[in-house]
Amino acid sequence: MLIGEVARRSGVSARMLRHYDSLGLVRPTGRTVGGYREYSPEDIRRIFHVEGLRSLGLSLSQIGRALDDAAFTPSALVGDLIRKTGERLDRERELLERLRTVDSTEPSRWQDVLRIIELLHGLGSQSPARRQQAVLAPAEDVAVPAELLAEALLTESDPYVAGALRWALARAGGDGVASVASGLGSEDVDVRRRAVLALAELPGDEATAALTDALEDPDTTVRRHAALALGGRGVTRAVPALVDTVVEGPNDVEAAELLGTLAQDAEWAARIISALVEQLTAYAADSAVRIRLTQALAEMPGTIALDTLRQLSCDEDRAVAAIASALVETLVARPGGEPGQP
Numbered sequence: 001m002l003i004g005e006v007a008r009r010s011g012v013s014a015r016m017l018r019h020y021d022s023l024g025l026v027r028p029t030g031r032t033v034g035g036y037r038e039y040s041p042e043d044i045r046r047i048f049h050v051e052g053l054r055s056l057g058l059s060l061s062q063i064g065r066a067l068d069d070a071a072f073t074p075s076a077l078v079g080d081l082i083r084k085t086g087e088r089l090d091r092e093r094e095l096l097e098r099l100r101t102v103d104s105t106e107p108s109r110w111q112d113v114l115r116i117i118e119l120l121h122g123l124g125s126q127s128p129a130r131r132q133q134a135v136l137a138p139a140e141d142v143a144v145p146a147e148l149l150a151e152a153l154l155t156e157s158d159p160y161v162a163g164a165l166r167w168a169l170a171r172a173g174g175d176g177v178a179s180v181a182s183g184l185g186s187e188d189v190d191v192r193r194r195a196v197l198a199l200a201e202l203p204g205d206e207a208t209a210a211l212t213d214a215l216e217d218p219d220t221t222v223r224r225h226a227a228l229a230l231g232g233r234g235v236t237r238a239v240p241a242l243v244d245t246v247v248e249g250p251n252d253v254e255a256a257e258l259l260g261t262l263a264q265d266a267e268w269a270a271r272i273i274s275a276l277v278e279q280l281t282a283y284a285a286d287s288a289v290r291i292r293l294t295q296a297l298a299e300m301p302g303t304i305a306l307d308t309l310r311q312l313s314c315d316e317d318r319a320v321a322a323i324a325s326a327l328v329e330t331l332v333a334r335p336g337g338e339p340g341q342p
Contacts, residue, residue, distance in 0.1 A: 001044065003028075003037045010047050017047070025064050026050060057081050104145045123148070128158040135164040146176030153198055154183040154191050162194060170201045177202050181210035189219050196222050200229035208233055215241050224251060231258030236268055243275045246296045247289050256292075260299030269304055273297070277308060290320050298327040306331050 007014040020026040021037065026046050028037040039047075046067065053063045058081070066072050102116050122134025135149070146169060153165040169176045180202065183195030196214050199207045214226035215237065227241030228251060239262060245255035259276075263269035276293050283289040294312055297305040309331065312324035 001039045002032070003039070006039045006044060006047070010044065010051070012047060012051060020047070020050065020060075023060060023064070025060060025067075057085060101145055101148050104147065120148075123152045128161050131156070131158070132161045132164045135161065135168050146172040147179045150176040150179030150183075150198070153180065154186075154194055156194065157190070162197075166198045166201050169198055170203075177204065177206045177210065181206075184210060184214055184217070184222075189222070192217060192219060192222050193225070196225045196229075200225060208235065211235075212237055220244075220248065224248075228254060228258065231255070231262060234262070236262055236265070238262075239268065239272060239275065243272070243279060246276070246292050247279050247283065249292065252292045252296070256296035256299045259296060260301060263300050263304070269300065273300060273305055273308060280312075287317050287319055290315075290317060291323055294320055294324050294327070298331065303331050303334075 003014050003017055029040040029043055030038040032038050050063055102113055119134055123131055125131050149165055149169050156162045180195050180198045183191045186192055199210050211226045211229050214222055217223050223241050224245050227238040230238035231242050242255040242259050246252045259272050263272045280290055280293050309324045309328045313321055313328055315321040
């Protein structure tokens with residue numbers, strides 16, 4: 001079969017077939033009287049073998065070795081091809097995301113596209129200072145997509161850059177809530193912690209709902225930050241986690257103040273005091289915890305915790321008793337406080 005017919009039937013151009021011949025990869029078995037290449041059925045099968053291996057990404061030299069070396073084993077080469085293909089796909093995905101990011105800004109000029117690309121390069125810098133600068137001083141007249149900020153935040157390990165990203169997200173309003181909230185589903189606890197800190201600074205019901213879900217997170221830190229944010233928004237579902245924060249610390253003072261604010265509601269005041277007293281009993285042997293709980297009782301509005309503090313002023317733990325006595329005196333001395341001896 002002559003080269004032209006082989007090219008038509010195989011789909012491999014005559015030029016490529018000549019190249020295969022020059023490399024010794026597929027040499028036609030014979031020649032016609034006129035000197036034209038003549039391919040045998042075995043030659044054509046080899047052509048299809050070459051094309052099949054090319055489709056896997058092998059180079060022509062690798063293909064020649066694979067076909068001619070009887071000792072050649074494909075496992076190592078295939079593994080290397082898998083790795084390189086994965087890297088190529090990662091680059092393609094990165095390019096796709098970059099294009100989507102540019103498209104989301106609805107650029108009207110190529111200058112706008114270049115500015116967004118400059119921002120992307122800045123956020124991808126190895127230098128924390130460069131990343132922070134990219135966030136705090138974005139290109140002029142370019143609206144930074146909230147999704148881009150959220151993605152950068154969830155992977156940002158530098159606390160100063162993360163703070164700048166949270167600031168930028170807060171300025172973007174609630175546009176990035178869904179993207180940030182997706183981080184709460186991560187198996188990486190650091191990603192979930194970054195997400196909850198960012199959500200705490202974002203307004204709106206969507207952010208509040210995501211923070212409420214975070215109260216069920218297995219990580220204590222995530223639950224604590226969610227509770228503190230929700231307490232500041234007046235969400236009573238945060239009460240149990242705020243009580244836990246008083247018990248465990250840190251942020252026990254902030255948690256106690258938020259419990260005091262939530263206790264302005266008479267129904268919740270009784271529940272909160274009951275929860276604090278329950279923990280006093282549960283931690284009977286832990287002086288530090290009981291001191292924090294005693295101090296939290298003093299944050300309750302008015303004098304509603306006065307009777308409980310009077311009881312604690314006689315506590316067997318001298319430190320707890322001393323603090324409770326001092327708090328009773330303070331409460332009684334307030335305008336509207338009850339007279340009487342602690």
